[in-house]
Amino acid sequence: MSYAKYMAPSIEHVARTDAGLASALRVSVARLSRRLRNERDSRDELSIGQLSVLGVLYRSGECSIGELAALERVQPPSMTRTVNCLEESGYVERHPHETDRRQVVIALSERGSAILAADRRRRDAWLAKRLRELTPEERSVLRQAAPIIERLAHA
Structure with a gap:
C-alpha cells in the first residue's frame, strides 16, 4: 500500500x-x-485580547466600552474587565465624553501606544523576513490578496 x-x-x-x-x-x-x-515577546504581560483592544483604540480613536465590545465582538461586561486591567496597568485612560458628560470614553495612553508599536514592529519584522523568501510573483499575489482578505475579515 x-x-x-x-x-x-x-x-x-x-x-x-x-x-x-x-x-x-x-x-x-x-x-x-x-x-x-x-512571535510575541514572551515577557509581554498583555494577552492577545488586550493587545487587540489597544489596536482598536489605535485605529478608531477614543471609544466607549460598548463600542469597543461591539468592535471586538464580546459582551460589554467582558470588555469592562479588559479595560479595567488595561487602565490599572497604564495602557489606556478614561476621559469624559465630549458631548455627553454621563458617558466615558477609553483612549490609548502613551504607554499603551508604545507597547503596541513594539509588538507590531516585532511581528512585522518576522513577516517581512518570510516575505523576502518568496518570489516577486508570490509577493505580487499577496499584495493583491491583502485588501480582499481585509474585506473578508470585516464582513
Whole structure:
C-alpha cells in the first residue's frame, strides 16, 4: 500500500472549489495568525485580547466600552474587565465624553501606544523576513490578496 494514498491533498487541489477555497483559507489564515502570535515577546504581560483592544483604540480613536465590545465582538461586561486591567496597568485612560458628560470614553495612553508599536514592529519584522523568501510573483499575489482578505475579515 502506498503512503501517498494517506497524504492530505494539496492546498491547490482543495482550493479548486469555493468550499475548498474556504477551507484552505480558514486553515492557512489560522496557521499564520497562530505563527504571528508566537512571535510575541514572551515577557509581554498583555494577552492577545488586550493587545487587540489597544489596536482598536489605535485605529478608531477614543471609544466607549460598548463600542469597543461591539468592535471586538464580546459582551460589554467582558470588555469592562479588559479595560479595567488595561487602565490599572497604564495602557489606556478614561476621559469624559465630549458631548455627553454621563458617558466615558477609553483612549490609548502613551504607554499603551508604545507597547503596541513594539509588538507590531516585532511581528512585522518576522513577516517581512518570510516575505523576502518568496518570489516577486508570490509577493505580487499577496499584495493583491491583502485588501480582499481585509474585506473578508470585516464582513
